Amino acid sequence: MALFMNEKDMNEMLAGICPEGETYQGKAWGTLMSGTAEMLALGALSNVSCYVGVTEKTLVIAVLETFDISHIYGKILLPFDRLDEVKIQKGLMPSQRIIKVKSGKTKIKLSLVNNTITAKIKDQKQGMRVICEALEHLKH
Structure with missing residues (x-):
């Protein structure tokens, strides 16, 4: 059982749910905020x-099990062309970004932080930047 989120698990899990024919431009770890319908549907x-x-075309999220972060509990794939709304804001911490995405009835609130306390991911800052930049271009 993994104690920390890590590069190896991140790469393996995201590779397993990557849409066919697409490649990742950026990857990072994050936190899905409670209260969204998708989170409740997943039982969280x-x-x-x-x-x-x-x-190039999709926002991909591997939702991890609460008590064993070495396993995927669920997956969320949101094609860019189906996103109705994208908001990116700074969070409480200087390195935090809050991303709100809406696609039809699906609403997701995601927190990305450049923090190494709970994760051993060396390119977190760059991954966050690439994710935010890709989504910035989609803002309506």
């Missing part, structure tokens, strides 16, 4: 750790 009542990736 609190914030849940996740690995996030953006391909």
Whole structure:
């Protein structure tokens, strides 16, 4: 059982759910905030750790199990062309970004932080930047 989110698990899990024919432009770890319908549908009542990736066409989220972060509990794939709304804001911490995405009835609130306390991911800062930049271009 993994104690920390890590590069190896992130790469393996995201590779397993990458849309066919696409490649990741950026990857990072994050937290899906509770309260979204998707989180409740997955049975999560609190914030849940996740690995996030953006391909040329899709926002990909591997939702991790609450008590064993070495396993995927669920996956969320949101094609860019189906996103109705994208908001990116700074969070409470200087290195935090809050991403709100809406696609039809699907609403997701995601927190990305450049923080190494709970994750051993060396390119977190660059991954966050690439994800935010890819989504910035989609803002309506």
